[in-house]
Amino acid sequence: MVSVPNGATLNKVNLDYLDNCIEYFENKKKIYLALDNDEAGKNLSKELSRRFFNKSCFVVEFLDKKDANECLVTYGKESLLKCLENAKEILIDGVSTLSDWEDDFDDFCLNGAKGGFTTGIKSFDEVFSTYTGQYIVVTGSPSSGKSDWVDQMCIKYYEKYGWKTAYASPENKPNSIHAHKLMAKLCGEWIKTEEQLKSNWIGNAKYIISDAFKFVDLERYSLEEVFLKAEQMIFNFVF
Numbered sequence: 253m254v255s256v257p258n259g260a261t262l263n264k265v266n267l268d269y270l271d272n273c274i275e276y277f278e279n280k281k282k283i284y285l286a287l288d289n290d291e292a293g294k295n296l297s298k299e300l301s302r303r304f305f306n307k308s309c310f311v312v313e314f315l316d317k318k319d320a321n322e323c324l325v326t327y328g329k330e331s332l333l334k335c336l337e338n339a340k341e342i343l344i345d346g347v348s349t350l351s352d353w354e355d356d357f358d359d360f361c362l363n364g365a366k367g368g369f370t371t372g373i374k375s376f377d378e379v380f381s382t383y384t385g386q387y388i389v390v391t392g393s394p395s396s397g398k399s400d401w402v403d404q405m406c407i408k409y410y411e412k413y414g415w416k417t418a419y420a421s422p423e424n425k426p427n428s429i430h431a432h433k434l435m436a437k438l439c440g441e442w443i444k445t446e447e448q449l450k451s452n453w454i455g456n457a458k459y460i461i462s463d464a465f466k467f468v469d470l471e472r473y474s475l476e477e478v479f480l481k482a483e484q485m486i487f488n489f490v491f
Contacts, residue, residue: 256287256296270303277304284339286312288319301342310339371408399424400433407437410464418485420468420478427467434461 256269277283283304287293301309312335314323323331343349350357359366368381382388392398399421409415424430436442439457448454468481 270300274303281308283309284312284336285309285342286314286320286336289314290318293319297342309342311342312336312339369409369413371405372412373404373408403430403434404437406465407434410460414464416464416466418466418468418482420470420473420481422473427469430467431461431465434465 285297285300287297297311312320314320314335315327315331317323317326320332320335323335343352368383370377370381390398390402406415406417410417419430421430424433432443435454435457438460439453443449443454466485468478470477470481
């Protein structure tokens with residue numbers, strides 16, 4: 253058993269002392285972290301588990317009490333043993349176990365996989381649906397209509413779910429060309445006359461395109477710059 257010499261602080265975690273004794277943990281297969289059940293203790297627990305990244309770390313929770321002493325005084329020594337037995341392993345970021353999504357697992361067993369989001373185009377929806385958080389690659393031979401099909405999907409997702417879209421598409425510059433393609437898919441016809449431009453339905457379509465579709469304009473496109481613009485749009489345009 254090792255005690256933290258300077259306690260846990262909320263704003264800054266000082267682990268200088270750990271450098272002097274880190275070798276004591278090298279041959280340990282399991283490390284139990286029994287810290288105060290407050291924000292400072294949880295913060296220290298997170299930082300310690302990060303330092304012991306190649307070990308199995310378990311967090312000991314003291315029921316509804318702040319620390320081991322309160323738990324001992326209130327519930328007795330047997331309760332401390334139970335707390336140790338029920339310690340929860342700290343999982344690696346991006347890694348989960350069945351207990352983390354047990355409700356979803358039970359629902360899958362009883363009802364099967366849930367359907368994803370669809371476009372409303374029956375022939376396509378029968379073979380494909382999507383979920384938020386996915387990265388989708390649309391591939392095919394040059395000039396086979398990949399970009400046009402993606403535009404069609406985005407229009408349909410807007411119509412069905414109100415989803416907004418941000419485009420980083422240098423091949424569709426200038427933006428008027430891209431907006432014209434989107435407008436044709438939204439309205440069902442190409443806009444070619446002044447009479448069409450003055451109509452109310454075109455006015456409504458312009459509003460939809462302006463509200464739901466944003467166009468990233470960069471002198472040089474890179475993933476870093478595109479992701480930065482995406483973050484800004486999520487904040488400013490409620491994507």
